[in-house]
Amino acid sequence: MYATHAFDSANSRSTLNFQSQYDCLFVSSKYCLASQGIADKFSIKIDDTAELVDSLRQKLAAYSDDTLAFGVLPFCKSEQAQFIIPKQVTRWDKGAFTACLNAELSVYKDPQNHLQSLRYLQSKQQFEHAVSHAKTLFNTEQLEKIVLSKQVDLCFKEAINKEQLLHDLLQQSQSGYHFSFPVSDESVLMGVSPELLLYKNDHQVLSNPLAGSIARHSCPNEELIRQQILLASNKDRFEHSVVIEDMEQVLTPFCNTLHTPLTPSLLSTATMWHLSTELTGTLHDANTHVLSIANQLHPTPALCGKPTTQAYPQIAALEGQSRGYFSGIIGWCDKYGNGEWVVVIRCAQIQKNTARLFAGAGIVAASVPHLEWQETEAKLNTMLNALGIQQSYYSLQKSYHYDN
Numbered sequence: 310m311y312a313t314h315a316f317d318s319a320n321s322r323s324t325l326n327f328q329s330q331y332d333c334l335f336v337s338s339k340y341c342l343a344s345q346g347i348a349d350k351f352s353i354k355i356d357d358t359a360e361l362v363d364s365l366r367q368k369l370a371a372y373s374d375d376t377l378a379f380g381v382l383p384f385c386k387s388e389q390a391q392f393i394i395p396k397q398v399t400r401w402d403k404g405a406f407t408a409c410l411n412a413e414l415s416v417y418k419d420p421q422n423h424l425q426s427l428r429y430l431q432s433k434q435q436f437e438h439a440v441s442h443a444k445t446l447f448n449t450e451q452l453e454k455i456v457l458s459k460q461v462d463l464c465f466k467e468a469i470n471k472e473q474l475l476h477d478l479l480q481q482s483q484s485g486y487h488f489s490f491p492v493s494d495e496s497v498l499m500g501v502s503p504e505l506l507l508y509k510n511d512h513q514v515l516s517n518p519l520a521g522s523i524a525r526h527s528c529p530n531e532e533l534i535r536q537q538i539l540l541a542s543n544k545d546r547f548e549h550s551v552v553i554e555d556m557e558q559v560l561t562p563f564c565n566t567l568h569t570p571l572t573p574s575l576l577s578t579a580t581m582w583h584l585s586t587e588l589t590g591t592l593h594d595a596n597t598h599v600l601s602i603a604n605q606l607h608p609t610p611a612l613c614g615k616p617t618t619q620a621y622p623q624i625a626a627l628e629g630q631s632r633g634y635f636s637g638i639i640g641w642c643d644k645y646g647n648g649e650w651v652v653v654i655r656c657a658q659i660q661k662n663t664a665r666l667f668a669g670a671g672i673v674a675a676s677v678p679h680l681e682w683q684e685t686e687a688k689l690n691t692m693l694n695a696l697g698i699q700q701s702y703y704s705l706q707k708s709y710h711y712d713n
């Protein structure tokens with residue numbers, strides 16, 4: 310059921326047919342898990358962590374010891390998570406998987422798929438107004454931080470080739486966590502998250518929250534300046550510290566030891582620099598399920614705000630539509646409660662010839678509305694680049710298609 314794939318470069322086309330051979334995909338720093346066939350598919354409530362974990366354990370109990378479950382939890386705790394227990398999971402070495410995908414796609418590279426329309430669900434003005442409004446709440450609502458996001462709908466002439474998209478995401482950045490999960494019969498959630506919520510193996514836990522961002526630049530000198538600006542920015546350092554404090558509070562009761570570096574470091578994606586902190590710990594109990602911790606961490610103030618209970622209703626009111634799986638969590642777990650979960654960002658929900666893109670930014674008292682808009686624009690570039698959309702064309706189109 311859980312096979313390690315020895316990559317045979319001479320026979321790459323017959324060893325993996327990407328059109329049909331995976332349903333769920335999770336690519337970590339060194340490995341890639343690709344599932345084939347569906348043994349069971351089910352939804353579970355996420356508002357009660359103990360119930361969520363019990364239901365999962367019961368489902369997995371019926372299968373062999375090496376069975377995995379893939380899942381995606383929505384942002385909103387009143388919605389349900391989706392899980393898939395695959396018939397088979399192939400574990401690839403990451404390099405081998407990428408080489409195989411390259412070999413597949415070099416044979417049939419799709420012609421350029423033309424963008425037909427682009428629609429912002431919130432205009433720039435609406436987003437900036439929401440940021441300004443959020444800033445007034447910091448004085449009155451005991452709120453320290455809130456994450457506001459936007460959604461953009463793209464429509465292409467032809468159906469989006471998901472294998473090509475995955476390939477382009479991998480080409481763009483080998484780092485990060487690439488994922489693909491069929492959230493309905495017709496639509497797939499795909500992306501490359503830079504943010505590890507929780508890896509758990511036996512006693513060991515690792516988390517790598519990110520918060521505080523600046524867009525990358527093509528000029529090396531400007532890149533250095535931007536890195537320094539980000540490291541020295543009190544606004545971004547505050548945005549980051551709020552997340553780390555909250556995560557430490559959740560992780561501490563589970564851990565014998567927990568190490569948190571005193572200052573954040575920098576982490577880059579293909580398009581952004583982020584402030585990053587790696588928390589490492591050892592658990593009291595190796596049987597603790599990865600989701601017992603991950604669902605308590607979720608949603609962290611990197612995706613929601615602080616305090617969470619105050620931020621949730623404000624997000625619903627200010628954003629005006631459901632985030633669905635965006636800023637939820639995605640990953641896998643095994644029968645022993647081991648697994649790896651990342652936050653659902655830098656992603657799109659793909660359905661036939663349409664893609665819905667998402668991007669958010671942490672808002673604090675020192676936020677400047679138009680800069681937060683620019684940050685979310687820069688974050689959209691991960692998916693826009695992978696979808697082959699040229700910036701000049703995109704800029705021209707978007708000025709005509711705000712959904713006012």
Ligand SMILES: C=C(O[C@H]1C=CC=C(C(=O)O)[C@@H]1O)C(=O)O
Pocket residue numbers: 456458504519520521522583610611612654655667668669670671688
């Ligand atoms: C909400 C997003 O990013 C989060 C993760 C990293 C940095 C963030 C920030 O600096 O605001 C966000 O908290 C997104 O990419 O849509």
